[in-house]
Amino acid sequence: MPVELLPFPPAYCVVGAYRLLTDSQLYRPIWQRSRKSLQRALLLAVPYSLVALPLTRLYVTFVLSRSPLSPRNIHDAALLGVSPVRYTTWMLLLGQVSMLVEWLLSRQLRKSRDEVYEATVRSRGKAPDFWQPYTEEWLVPPVERARRAAEKQSFYVRLSSPLVRTVLLKVLLTPLSFVPGLSLCVISAIRALTLGRSLHRPVRRVSSARDEYELIFRIFQYFAAKKMSPFQIELWTTEREVPYRMFGFVASLMERIPLVGLVFSISNRIGAAMWAHDLEKRQHSFSSGELKPTKVYASKTAALAAQQRAMDVPEEVLSGPGGFPLEKGPIRIAEDGSEIGAVTQSGAPPLPPR
Numbered sequence: 001m002p003v004e005l006l007p008f009p010p011a012y013c014v015v016g017a018y019r020l021l022t023d024s025q026l027y028r029p030i031w032q033r034s035r036k037s038l039q040r041a042l043l044l045a046v047p048y049s050l051v052a053l054p055l056t057r058l059y060v061t062f063v064l065s066r067s068p069l070s071p072r073n074i075h076d077a078a079l080l081g082v083s084p085v086r087y088t089t090w091m092l093l094l095g096q097v098s099m100l101v102e103w104l105l106s107r108q109l110r111k112s113r114d115e116v117y118e119a120t121v122r123s124r125g126k127a128p129d130f131w132q133p134y135t136e137e138w139l140v141p142p143v144e145r146a147r148r149a150a151e152k153q154s155f156y157v158r159l160s161s162p163l164v165r166t167v168l169l170k171v172l173l174t175p176l177s178f179v180p181g182l183s184l185c186v187i188s189a190i191r192a193l194t195l196g197r198s199l200h201r202p203v204r205r206v207s208s209a210r211d212e213y214e215l216i217f218r219i220f221q222y223f224a225a226k227k228m229s230p231f232q233i234e235l236w237t238t239e240r241e242v243p244y245r246m247f248g249f250v251a252s253l254m255e256r257i258p259l260v261g262l263v264f265s266i267s268n269r270i271g272a273a274m275w276a277h278d279l280e281k282r283q284h285s286f287s288s289g290e291l292k293p294t295k296v297y298a299s300k301t302a303a304l305a306a307q308q309r310a311m312d313v314p315e316e317v318l319s320g321p322g323g324f325p326l327e328k329g330p331i332r333i334a335e336d337g338s339e340i341g342a343v344t345q346s347g348a349p350p351l352p353p354r
Contacts (some may be wrong), residue, residue, distance in 0.1 A: 005278070006243075006275075006278055006279070006282065007243070008195075008240050008246070009243045009244070009246050009275055010246055010251075011249035011262075011272035012246065012247065012251075012252035012272070012274050012275040013250050013251050013254060013267070013268055013271045014271075015270075015271060015274060016256070016267040016268055016269070016270035016271025016272075016274065017263075017264060017267040017268075017270075017271075018261070019120075019267070020116070020266060020270055020279045021267075021271055022268040025119065026116055026119060026120075026270070027057070027073060029112075029115065030108075030112045030115075030116075030266065032198055033108050033111070033112065034105055034108040034109075037104060037108055038101070038105060038106065041100065041101040041104040042101070042104060044100070044104070045100055045101060048096075048097065049093060049097060050102060051091060052096055052150065053093055055188055056089050056093050056096070057060070057089045059092075060074040060085055060089045061074070061085055062093065064084060064085060064088065067291065092184075094258035094259065095258055095260065097258065098258040098259050098261065098262065101262065102119050103261065104241070104264055105176075105262070109262065109265065112266050113225045113265065113266055113269045114269075116266055116269050116270050116273075117269040117272065117273045118253070118268075120269075120270045120273035120274060121273050121276075121277065124277055126277075127227075129223075129233055130278075131136050131225035131226050131280060132226070132229060132283060132284065132287060133226060133228075134226055134236070134283075135233045135283050135286045135287040136225075136286075136293060137239070137282070137283075137286050137291075137293055137295070137297050138239055138295045138296070138297065139241065139293040139294055139295060140295075140296040140297050141237065141297060142238050142239060142297035143219040143297075145230070145238055145299070146234045146235040146238040146239075147231075147234070147299065148232045149234055149237070149238050149241075150230075150231075153194075153234075159273070167206065174280075182254060182255045185253070187252070187256055188249050188250075188253040188256055189249060189250035191248065191252040192245045192246075192248035192249035192251075192252055195246070195248035195251055195252050196244035196245060196248030196249075196251065199251075199268065199272035200221070200222040200245075200272060200276055222276040222279070222280075223236075226280075230235070239295075247271075247272075247275065251271070251272075253265075253266065254268065289353075297343075310320075
C-alpha cells in the first residue's frame with residue numbers, strides 16, 4: 001500500500017478484503033478449518049429461520065404499528081416493492097442467523113483473525129527490529145487530552161459492548177429499522193469508538209468458559225511489537241483519533257452486513273496489519289530525520305481563555321456564575337462523599353461592574 005493512503009484509513013478495509021479473496025495462502029487454511037462447521041451452522045440455521053420468521057414478523061408488526069416514526073400503512077410496498085414490515089423482518093432475521101453462525105464458528109473465526117494478521121505481517125518480510133520504539137510525530141503533543149481520553153475509554157468499551165449493541169439493534173432501533181441502513185450506521189458509529197484502536201492492541205481472549213483470561217503479547221501486534229507503554233498508546237491514538245474512528249466505522253459497517261460480515265471481520269485484520277506496516281514506515285521517517293514534527297496541539301479551552309484575558313475581561317467575571325471555565329478538571333466523588341477537583345469559593349463572587 002502506498003503511504004499516501006495513510007490520510008484515508010478506510011481504504012485498507014477494501015484492500016484487506018481484496019487480498020483475502022485473491023490470496024490462496026490466506027483463504028485456503030480458513031476454508032479448510034471452517035468448512036465442516038459452516039455446513040453444520042447453515043443446516044441449523046434453516047429450521048431456526050422457519051421458527052423465528054413468524055415470531056419476528058409479529059414482533060415487528062407490533063412495534064411498527066405503535067411507533068410514531070413509522071409510516072401510516074406499514075404493509076404497503078413503499079420501497080422497491082417491499083413493505084416496511086417485510087424489510088424490517090428479513091433484516092432482523094438475517095441478523096439473528098448471522099449471530100447464530102458466528103456463535104457456532106466463534107473458535108474458528110477467532111483463530112482465523114489472529115492468523116491472517118500474523119501472515120500479513122510475515123508476508124512483508126521485515127525483521128523483528130523493524131518495529132522500533134515509539135517516536136513522537138508532534139512538535140507539541142496533546143498530553144492532557146490523552147489523559148482525559150484514557151478516563152473515557154472504560155465508558156466507550158461498555159458502550160460498544162455486544163450487550164449494548166444487541167439492545168440497541170433489537171429493541172431501541174426497531175421502530176427505525178424500516179429505514180435501509182440506519183441501524184447499521186448507528187451501531188457502526190458506536191462501535192467505531194473502540195474497534196479501530198483494538199485491532200492494533202494485544203489480544204485478550206477467552207478460549208472457553210472454564211479457561212482463565214490470557215493476555216497474549218505477540219510480536220505481530222503493533223503496540224506490543226513497539227513495546228509502547230499504556231500512556232504512549234493513549235497518546236498515539238489521541239493524535240490519530242480521526243483516522244482510527246474512520247477505520248473503525250467502515251470496518252464495523254462491513255462487519256455488520258449479515259453473513260458476509262463474518263468474512264469482512266477476517267479481512268479487516270489484514271487491512272489493520274497493512275495499515276500498521278505503513279504507520280511504522282512513517283515512524284522510520286521521523287526517527288531518521290527525513291520528516292520533522294510540525295503539528296502543535298492547541299487546546300480550544302486555553303485559546304478561549306487567552307482571548308478573554310487579552311480583552312481585559314475581569315477575572316471575577318470569568319470565574320463567576322455562568323463564566324467559561326479556564327481549565328479542564330473533572331470533579332470526582334470520593335468515598336466519603338467529598339468532591340475531588342472542585343473549586344471551593346469562600347463566598348459569592350462580586351457582581352461585574354456596570
